[in-house]
């Protein structure tokens with residue numbers, strides 16, 4: 001089932017005044033469709049148009065052109081109906097009430113969304129347990145750490161059983177452990193409830209851990225839409241085999257890899273991300289005295305930069 005449909009979506013802003021007035025095209029004729037149950041990363045450099053797109057999808061901004069349907073609704077015209085079908089989490093700000101304990105914020109949301117008390121209690125119990133918020137329910141939001149508040153925001157976004165969860169930079173500012181737990185939770189949510197996820201992020205590990213599919217946007221235009229593995233391939237991404245030889249040697253020469261750098265006994269060989277490292281490692285080990293080996297995964301930001309530069 002198709003949950004999000006975007007055709008030639010466009011949004012412009014007028015900036016400046018009088019003679020200095022000009023138009024900025026934040027989103028330029030972007031088209032994509034997202035099926036129920038997908039986990040999609042919407043990525044791109046700063047100012048690419050990610051937040052503007054999410055704001056249009058969630059009904060906060062009215063498009064300047066194109067067509068847009070989310071859960072069968074027109075977001076800006078049917079914003080209230082849409083609110084019942086979607087959850088929204090912005091990493092940089094909270095939807096919770098600053099002075100209220102978490103528990104009271106959640107209770108207010110139950111009334112706003114008119115979620116049945118039974119369903120509300122069930123969801124609350126489940127999410128509070130999964131996100132380990134039990135001891136914090138009576139703490140006012142302003143006293144929570146960033147990670148705790150983010151978990152609270154996620155519960156708040158999910159209590160009314162949304163089919164789609166939009167997340168804008170959900171792991172920003174969190175420590176490594178909190179990031180890992182949040183990703184784990186989102187994966188479980190998608191697997192057990194089939195919730196569709198669309199997230200913007202600058203964190204490459206978010207993409208690796210969460211996104212079956214990535215849409216890359218640059219200067220308002222979608223420049224890639226597909227699997228992460230294909231993004232690596234199209235961007236010409238490579239993995240690196242770092243070889244520590246017992247002794248210094250001229251650049252290693254083995255089939256399937258290119259030696260990029262030599263520094264004393266250490267050499268860096270690159271090979272395509274979709275190729276297996278095994279034959280290369282075997283060839284190196286057969287021909288040279290090897291003290292140690294390690295493999296470095298590609299940096300997605302490099303891959304994306306490569307795509308942009310075309």
Ligand SMILES: Nc1ncnc2c1ncn2[C@@H]1O[C@H](COP(=O)(O)OP(=O)(O)OP(=O)(O)O)[C@@H](O)[C@H]1O
Nearest residue numbers: 013015024025026045046047048049050051052053
């Ligand atoms: N309210 C606004 N008025 C004028 N220009 C805007 C407005 N909102 C966004 N823009 C411009 O539109 C473009 C896209 O901005 P947007 O916030 O969507 O990018 P982004 O991809 O979310 O960036 P970031 O990763 O930095 O959050 C930028 O050039 C931005 O300056």
